[in-house]
Amino acid sequence: MGILEVKDVNKRFGGLQALGKVNLSVAENSCHAIIGPNGAGKSTLLNCLVGKLIPDTGSVMFDGQSVLGRTPFEINQMGISRVFQTPEIFGDLTVMENMLIPCFARRDGSFALHGIRSVISEAELRDQAESMLEEVNMIDKRDMHSASMSRGDKRRLEMAMCLVQNPKLLLLDEPTAGMARADTNNTIDLLKEIKEKRNITIAIIEHDMHVVFSLAERITVLAQGTPLVEDTPENIKGHPKVKEAYLGEAA
Amino acid sequence: MFGLNKKDASLLLIVAGLVAFAPFLLNPFPEGSAMAQFNAGYPDLMQRFVIFGIFAIGFNILFGLTGYLSFGHAAFLGVGSYAAVWMFKLLSMNVLPAIVLAVITAGAFALIIGYVSLRRSGIYFSILTLAFAQMSFALAYSVLTPITGGETGLQLALDDPRILESASASEGNIPVPGLFGLEMRDSFEMVMGSWVFTFNFGYYFCAVIMLIAFYLSIRIFRSPFGMMLRAIKSNQQRLNYTGVNPRPYTLAAFVISGMYAGLAGGLMASMDPLAGAERMFWTASGEVVLMTILGGVGTLIGPVLGAGMIKYMENIISKINSDILHGWFAFLPDGLEDLVVTMIYPFIGKGWHLTLGIVFMLVVIFLPGGLVEGGQKLANLFGRKKADNPKSASTEPAE
Numbered sequence: 001m002g003i004l005e006v007k008d009v010n011k012r013f014g015g016l017q018a019l020g021k022v023n024l025s026v027a028e029n030s031c032h033a034i035i036g037p038n039g040a041g042k043s044t045l046l047n048c049l050v051g052k053l054i055p056d057t058g059s060v061m062f063d064g065q066s067v068l069g070r071t072p073f074e075i076n077q078m079g080i081s082r083v084f085q086t087p088e089i090f091g092d093l094t095v096m097e098n099m100l101i102p103c104f105a106r107r108d109g110s111f112a113l114h115g116i117r118s119v120i121s122e123a124e125l126r127d128q129a130e131s132m133l134e135e136v137n138m139i140d141k142r143d144m145h146s147a148s149m150s151r152g153d154k155r156r157l158e159m160a161m162c163l164v165q166n167p168k169l170l171l172l173d174e175p176t177a178g179m180a181r182a183d184t185n186n187t188i189d190l191l192k193e194i195k196e197k198r199n200i201t202i203a204i205i206e207h208d209m210h211v212v213f214s215l216a217e218r219i220t221v222l223a224q225g226t227p228l229v230e231d232t233p234e235n236i237k238g239h240p241k242v243k244e245a246y247l248g249e250a251a
Numbered sequence: 252m253f254g255l256n257k258k259d260a261s262l263l264l265i266v267a268g269l270v271a272f273a274p275f276l277l278n279p280f281p282e283g284s285a286m287a288q289f290n291a292g293y294p295d296l297m298q299r300f301v302i303f304g305i306f307a308i309g310f311n312i313l314f315g316l317t318g319y320l321s322f323g324h325a326a327f328l329g330v331g332s333y334a335a336v337w338m339f340k341l342l343s344m345n346v347l348p349a350i351v352l353a354v355i356t357a358g359a360f361a362l363i364i365g366y367v368s369l370r371r372s373g374i375y376f377s378i379l380t381l382a383f384a385q386m387s388f389a390l391a392y393s394v395l396t397p398i399t400g401g402e403t404g405l406q407l408a409l410d411d412p413r414i415l416e417s418a419s420a421s422e423g424n425i426p427v428p429g430l431f432g433l434e435m436r437d438s439f440e441m442v443m444g445s446w447v448f449t450f451n452f453g454y455y456f457c458a459v460i461m462l463i464a465f466y467l468s469i470r471i472f473r474s475p476f477g478m479m480l481r482a483i484k485s486n487q488q489r490l491n492y493t494g495v496n497p498r499p500y501t502l503a504a505f506v507i508s509g510m511y512a513g514l515a516g517g518l519m520a521s522m523d524p525l526a527g528a529e530r531m532f533w534t535a536s537g538e539v540v541l542m543t544i545l546g547g548v549g550t551l552i553g554p555v556l557g558a559g560m561i562k563y564m565e566n567i568i569s570k571i572n573s574d575i576l577h578g579w580f581a582f583l584p585d586g587l588e589d590l591v592v593t594m595i596y597p598f599i600g601k602g603w604h605l606t607l608g609i610v611f612m613l614v615v616i617f618l619p620g621g622l623v624e625g626g627q628k629l630a631n632l633f634g635r636k637k638a639d640n641p642k643s644a645s646t647e648p649a650e
Contacts, residue, residue, distance in 0.1 A: 076494035092485040101482050105494035115476040
């Protein structure tokens, strides 16, 4: 029984069957990659996990509880944090403020009215945010206006914002899309480090096979909305069905 | 000091100083001189400066922090005024219960209107608030005449019950609002040479309340709540996926700014105990938007500056007439004098809106950060020598 159990999920958009009978089980403390060609339904599946979309049929259980019908902020409070394909950060705020918001969200829940006390006086949360920034090597940028940073830094900040919440499950939507090779390798190293240091389950959607094969312990291949195979990276590499559907000559 | 950092504390002290010495600062020209009409140091106008300052400070908590542009905030101002006048009629002429009830009533209205309007964002939110405000205006103007006085407005009468006042006189003058015996209209005039300075109790009462309101707004800006509101403006999607529910935060900001508007309305009624439906009209809602943008959206001091600027122009420029213009340009040859006066005439008197429009356009185009940005640029220009402190404390924006 994995931490995330997707059972018989179907999702239609008009005449298009975006997801058909998707079954997926992500084991606790593993790194599970979901790959597939464009239009395979990877993003639709992800959106069903975080509450942005509701599947037509089927169930999504996280940590023994159903996530269906819950809003994105409720699902986050259950312990799922999500990194977007294009970094989503608070561009008008400084890096430190960006880090503090997830800290407040973890401590105070989805709403708390602290209108009078000063942000400066929240020493404990500031320490928490600072040590996370140190972990991702961004402490020198703590007072920077976050919109003015490079894309790679924004991605790292977003990752740090998710990690400071100590999520049980981290969802990554193409974390290296549009990155240079060096940045991609940095991200891989960062994720490996994160994986070693804490008890965290990672589910990753990725196009870049280099990233997938260096991180994932299990891989699910989606094609036309249905899981084709699920196996270890070694077996996926040589799998004839996968070659046919997705990897083509690149494998 | 007061839980503020050094910069905010000095800003608060500067504002307190300006407000305390306003009767001097706003009356720089001697009585009887040609420039005396530019003096703004008379009680009625000074009261309006601080009252609209409160209104704009509150509006800025919603618009400046969350980016939700309410186009119906005058409704809360009107509701506050009506509530205050009713307290004068029923309870006593003491302003404290009137102001408290004004704030509570406006808060309750804001809760209902905000709950519905905040289901949408952007232009749809603005239109919803506008619709609610116009509905309130229409109700106050006609349907609810027994409560609001309809077209004539709500006024005090000699035979009002005023249950807390022992001598409910049915003869003599209608009592005036006061605070434990001190009347709001009490004034003390100080003559220095050819200058006359007026110190009005009502003004100082409003000024103290404005300073409290300003202090609270600084605390809100610097609090985790204020940070969440800025996060809502910046990226609501990220906030949602960070485990925060934006709706109650925006609703709280809406109610708080509605209460500020109610406070301003209650103070207006305390200075002059009548309330009319025109206070809720949509132009009044638009005015506070202009004040905030003119001064600087999302800055601490900006809304107060914007409110002062607009009220000054409304009262001073509108008083200039063609005779005064002819007086100014009398030194020019006749034909030229007439030409100059004809050219300037559309911008004065009833045409002050035209001047305001031009000023507003210039500010928005050249100083998108409002007067605060202008002040910052000036400070940078003159303060370059002080390399360690390039920004003047009085013009520091919130972010």
